[in-house]
Amino acid sequence: MTSYSPWTAVPGIYLAYDGSINADWVSRYAIRMAANLENRSITLVHIPDGSIPPEVIRRKLHAIAEECSSHGIKLHCEQPPLRHTVFRTLLATIPPSPDSYCICGARITSRRGGFLRGTISEQLLEARKFNVLAIRVVMPGLLGCPDDLLFPLAGHPRGFYAAMPFLHLLAPGIHNLYLLRIMQVNSLLLRYLSRQQYRAIYRRGADYLHLVTREIARENLTTEFHVDTRIVLAADWVAEILIQASELRARLILLGATEERFPASRLRAAKVERLLRKTPCDVAIYRKV
Structure with missing residues (x-):
């Protein structure tokens, strides 16, 4: 062996x-x-x-x-x-x-x-x-079979390309796929956004999620599952992921590794550590080459 x-x-x-x-x-x-x-x-x-x-x-x-x-x-x-x-x-x-x-x-x-x-x-x-x-x-009791996945999307220019292979590997057994687009806004600005500004930012998030859902639909995955899209304006993306994971009772958070270089990558690594520390469910960090 x-x-x-x-x-x-x-x-x-x-x-x-x-x-x-x-x-x-x-x-x-x-x-x-x-x-x-x-x-x-x-x-x-x-x-x-x-x-x-x-x-x-x-x-x-x-x-x-x-x-x-x-x-x-x-x-x-x-x-x-x-x-x-x-x-x-x-x-x-x-x-x-x-x-x-x-x-x-x-x-x-x-x-x-x-x-x-x-x-x-x-x-x-x-x-x-x-x-x-x-x-x-x-959650070791899941035995590696989470049925509800939360997919926070960072708005990568390549769309869902880097994440698609991992979705293929996990798709059988999925009941619900939650696509979350967090539009980051400075905490001070967030409080004073006009309705027009809010709608413009929200629309950018909606357009990106529409692109992603079309990509997933074109893949003709052998397993059928419900796709739910969510757009949130927030200053703290880690806190928002944790809130959404708890509300949705997600079993797995699937998060892409950063494409940034030092020192920006170091700052994001600290935020990922915070997510890993406070997560209510399994977390998988992925990178496609």
Whole structure:
């Protein structure tokens, strides 16, 4: 079940697995996504670094293999030797391709600096070598099958292009897809907007959401689900996402990684940490290459 041969693996779903209980929870998402692929397979990558006894890892890998088998999914395990760092070893193992999807996890707690900040998952997102989905699981009872998704949209010029592959992977099982466009307005200006100004900003948000819903409709997804669009003018986008997630009882927030560079990226990272800390549901940060 365990092997290692760099670059022999084909593009597909790769689970970056460190043996933690959080990684066990994240593996459920990988299994769900693999069930939606034609080849129905996962490549699990575990780099032995001595932090967890080998017998524990063997037991955990066997449990994941059993769960994959019950869903008709093939599991391939790679355990490459550590090369300088776990991050570098993962880059050397997972094929750099727009067809490779790396599923990884955020920390369970932020005691060591942050849920995502300073993690290998953050490094993988920033490397831009393959598609990455970094997940913070706060509702393990969902077993990686959230049925109500909240998709905050930042108004990217490419529309929904970067998010579409991840929607395809998660679509089966979705009941409700909530598309949220938050139009950021300075807190001082927000209080004094005229009705005409408010409507103009709202219209820009509505036009963007119309574009996105048309893109989704053109994809001819095999699963039918309800699409709900929401436009909100707000000064604090993190607070608004948290409010909407609670009101809608969302099971997963799907948020795109920033395209900004330092120092703007550092400011947004702090806001993402705040979202990860206060979230009422699972959160997945994605980046498409």
